[in-house]
Amino acid sequence: MELFVATFLNLEVMRAASPILLQGLLITLQLIAVAVPLGLFGGVLLALLSTVPSRWVRWPLILWVDLFRALPPLVLLVFIYAGLPFAGIEISAFGAVAIGFFLNTSSYYGEIFRAGIESIPRGQMEAARSTGLSKAQAMLWVILPQAARNVLPDLVSNTLEVVKLTSIASVVALPELLYQARQAQSVTYNPSPIVAAAAIYFILLWPVVRLLSRLEHRAVARK
Template identity: 60%
Template sequence: MEAIIQQFFNIEIMIKALPLVLKGLGVTLLICAVVIPLGALGGLFAAIASVSKNRAVRWTAIGFVDLFRAIPPLVLLIFIYAGLPFAGIQISPFVAVAVGFFLNNSAYFAEVFRAGILSVPKGQTEAARSTGMTQGQTLFWVTLPQAVRNVLPDLLSNVVEVVKLTSLASVVSLGEMLHAAGLVRSLTYNASPLVLAAGLYLVLLWPLIRLISRFERKIDT
């Protein structure tokens, strides 16, 4: 038991690792601050395009969503960071992570938004159009507010997944939280920094998970 505590819950090593892990947490939050809004915006446009009456627009959006939902995010990230240089395109680790996660998250956000749009009764759209609203006004003032409310728990769940996905950034040596914890682990030959990082992920995500559960209960009632 003592060996397990020393290997996984060594307070002394955790204290020494804390500044570097917190610096990595800052990078993690920066990635989230860039990727989540961009992914949600890209997903919203893709969702609107996927329900368009224009067949070319609709199938282009569906193809985009299916493609980037099918490609594993780790494969996509490695391709962008390590593959594009063979085509003469050099990008930084942060840009590679931002682009890769944007493409992946846009596809998943698109499916959530599309489900929300389709959940709004068609009669409400027709009623709004009958009052003289344009198609765009009906979409942004009638359909989208109800769509977002209907799928809010799913949108928040996607946000949680994005935060967890940032751990993949360590593959391209971007100094996010897991990468920082891994560096300390390699120097100390001790897993306590990884446990510290896991604890910080828990502190960061648990309130959001409880918020999702609360919204789900409200919708069920």
């Protein structure tokens, strides 16, 4: 037991590593603050475009969404950061992660919002238009809020996955939480910083997990 504690729960090592872990946490929070709003904005935009009754819009849109849902985020991230420079396009680590997350997560958010929009009865649009609203205004102020409410558990679940996905940013040497924990581990020759990083992720995400459970139970109760 003592060996286990000294190896994985070494408080001295965790205390020594805490400054760079906190620096990594700050980068992770900044990344979340950029990636989630970008993904939501892109998702709403894709969902709205899916309502356009034109095959010249619909088919490129389907191809776009399928492409970025099929590509592993890690492959996309490495391509943007390490591949584009060969074409003369230099992007910082943070910028590469932000772009990669935007392309990947907006596709998932877009499908969630699209499902929400399709769940709204057609009569809602007609009723909104009868009050004098344009189609765009009715979609923005009447249909979209209801759609978001209908798929709220899915939106929270996807946001949870986006936050967890930020850990892959370490592959492009962005000094987020996991990267800093691995740096501390390499210096101390002890995995306790990784355990500390895992604990920080748990503290950060546990409230979201509980919120998701409540939303899912509420959705089941409605049925």
